[in-house]
Amino acid sequence: MSQASNHWGVEINGADQDKRVWRALLKPPFDPFVEEVKNDAGDYLVLRSTIFDGIASSGEVHNLAEQLFSTLNVAMSKNADTDPVTDGAVVDFSHGGQPRRHRYIKAEGTAMRIRGGMAELTLTDAQGKVVQHQPTPSRAQLWMRAATLNPEIGSALRYLEGKPGWFELYKAFEALDGLPNGGIAKKEISRFTQTANAGERHHPNARTRPHPKPMELWEACALITR
Missing domain, CATH: 3.30.70 (Alpha-Beta Plaits)
Known part of the structure; x- marks a missing residue:
């Protein structure tokens, strides 16, 4: 910069x-x-x-x-x-x-929750000296770089803000459609889309039958953010 x-x-x-x-x-x-x-x-x-x-x-x-x-x-x-x-x-x-x-004025809500702290790992050699690593971008920085290079990735991330439901998850999926799937099995993608379309996004009908093993919402979140 x-x-x-x-x-x-x-x-x-x-x-x-x-x-x-x-x-x-x-x-x-x-x-x-x-x-x-x-x-x-x-x-x-x-x-x-x-x-x-x-x-x-x-x-x-x-x-x-x-x-x-x-x-x-x-x-x-x-x-x-x-x-x-x-x-x-x-x-x-x-x-x-x-x-x-x-300064710009902005109204914000407040919330509170209890979480564990962030652990830091220090690596030492046989003599007890701290091993210095070459700096590398964090995963969050890599995500932001990807979002900068491809606006659709940025759109997908914004759909995932807060606690996304099936509607937001499917929007994120649509934004990412056509990009490499990161090794996700096709059967898992089909399970996601079939679960979303049969009862979550649309009323079940002859064209959108429920999956034999519907995906849970937490599974869908993990799949989209993998």
């Missing part, structure tokens, strides 16, 4: 635990990545992305951020069991010294 063409970021608002996971999994030099900004009033985290390259105004960044966060929230929830975070102030890094924050 060129600092000359991209001087924007978006503040990340959410639970501290979720923000820690975002920071752990979204690291530079891969896109998107999280950057910490030091501030006298309190440090905060900012999401940086090549999607903001060449953008002229904070308003444009704010509009782009809403869809970016929507897609990324799905990628993070499926890969790290995070709750959604929200896009906060647009941060302008173009000025010397302290970055400037442009």
Whole structure:
């Protein structure tokens, strides 16, 4: 990401635990990545992305951020069991010294749940020295790269936001139709579509008969996000 063409970021608002996971999994030099900004009033985290390259105004960044966060929230929830975070102030890094924050008002609901923490694994050699690994993009970053290269993948991810039902899962399936199926057996795809079409999306009839072993909703979610 060129600092000359991209001087924007978006503040990340959410639970501290979720923000820690975002920071752990979204690291530079891969896109998107999280950057910490030091501030006298309190440090905060900012999401940086090549999607903001060449953008002229904070308003444009704010509009782009809403869809970016929507897609990324799905990628993070499926890969790290995070709750959604929200896009906060647009941060302008173009000025010397302290970055400037442009705030936009947005009403948000609140929710709470209890989760386990994120484990970190440290590998050491026979002498007890920490083995340093070459940095690699996280799975969430790979998903976001795929969504950038193919807008249909981004659409599929947004259909999976929150707790998708059969309607949203089938929409995601349609968005991904024609792409490599990742080694999923054809019989499982048929089981998914037949379950969805016979009773879930349509009333059963002679053309849409129930599958002998209908797929559970949780199985369908796992299949689409595989």
